Amino acid sequence: MFLINGIKQAVLPANDRAIQFGDGCFTTARIVEGKVCLLNAHVQRLQTACERLFIPFAQWAELEKEMAEQALGIDRGVLKVIISRGSGGRGYSAAGCLHPVRILSVSAYPAHYDRWRTEGIALALSPVRLGRNPHLAGIKHLNRLEQVLIRSHLEQTDADEALVLDSEGFITECCAANLFWRQGKDVFTPRLDQAGVDGLMRQFCLRQLAHSAFRVVEVQACEAALKDADEIVVCNALMPVVPVRQYGPHHFSSRELHLFLAPLCEQTR
Structure with missing residues (x-):
């Protein structure tokens, strides 16, 4: 199950720009003993990417809290965080895209590593x-x-x-x-x-x-x-x-x- 804007769901609008154009950024973090490794660095990476891509994401405190919560109780795993510009605009134009979307998911740690x-x-x-x-x-x-x-x-x-x-x-x-x-x-x-x-x-x-x-x-x-x-x-x-x-x-x-x-x-x- 995914956590999308704080809600457990697996549905994203078909006009979301992540789907339409790959308009967003992501990071993939290691979970060890219930904690996200390099949590602050992963958040900073997303902030840098959003700045470079001109994505007006502002819910950084909520995102960091959700990242930490998703890791609780997991001995080893992988946390993926995606930030999409969201829905809106016409064609390539991002005009009117004022509500970026945050998507979190947890998966098993790759055993082959x-x-x-x-x-x-x-x-x-x-x-x-x-x-x-x-x-x-x-x-x-x-x-x-x-x-x-x-x-x-x-x-x-x-x-x-x-x-x-x-x-x-x-x-x-x-x-x-x-x-x-x-x-x-x-x-x-x-x-x-x-x-x-x-x-x-x-x-x-x-x-x-x-x-x-x-x-x-x-x-x-x-x-x-x-x-x-x-x-x-x-x-x-x-x-x-x-x-x-x-x-x-x-x-x-x-x-x-x-x-x-x-x-x-x-x-x-």
């Missing part, structure tokens, strides 16, 4: 590339058709996650995660000012690495850069950090970066 953290994952290069758009880059808006196509292709392979490039051929992210790769003490992660999602766990990892023995650099790099890596890790708010054991013919056994980040990321609960 436990196995991934132990065994590592395999990456496959996706043929689907992300369009570059600096105004939308970084935020988690509802226009996810690129990710749907990436996932559709991934499911035709034996890999666990996809390596995704942007339309200029630069490494950007995975289908549902950000990534870092290490060479010695140098750690690299893609710049996300043109495409991709600036995930909360990515932001957390960057802060931890800034005060570590590693030197972290945000780069524009081509896919070939991964062939010289000693290690690759991927992350999102649910995993939260997973090692990559294989990319194409390249195998990675070192876990120096993963062993540094993993216990720190677990503290975000």
Whole structure:
């Protein structure tokens, strides 16, 4: 069951702009022992996205309270929060859309993440590339058709996650995660000012690495850069950090970066 504007229901008007145009934003949070991990950061992410999308959402106190309440009594789970611009306007015009809609739902925690953290994952290069758009880059808006196509292709392979490039051929992210790769003490992660999602766990990892023995650099790099890596890790708010054991013919056994980040990321609960 969904919680829509504070009411338990599963019905949304057909003219809601989330349906019509993907006009909204969302975040997905991990629930551990009845609490939403990184609750304040998830709310801030939604606030940033609403500002960027010019969505006049104002019920932040109610939303944060509902998020906390949805997690109560759940040992491990996933909380998804969507903010739609709501119904109204004509065509693409948002004129008159004064009542945004908040939608909350809880689902089971993906069991395979436990196995991934132990065994590592395999990456496959996706043929689907992300369009570059600096105004939308970084935020988690509802226009996810690129990710749907990436996932559709991934499911035709034996890999666990996809390596995704942007339309200029630069490494950007995975289908549902950000990534870092290490060479010695140098750690690299893609710049996300043109495409991709600036995930909360990515932001957390960057802060931890800034005060570590590693030197972290945000780069524009081509896919070939991964062939010289000693290690690759991927992350999102649910995993939260997973090692990559294989990319194409390249195998990675070192876990120096993963062993540094993993216990720190677990503290975000």
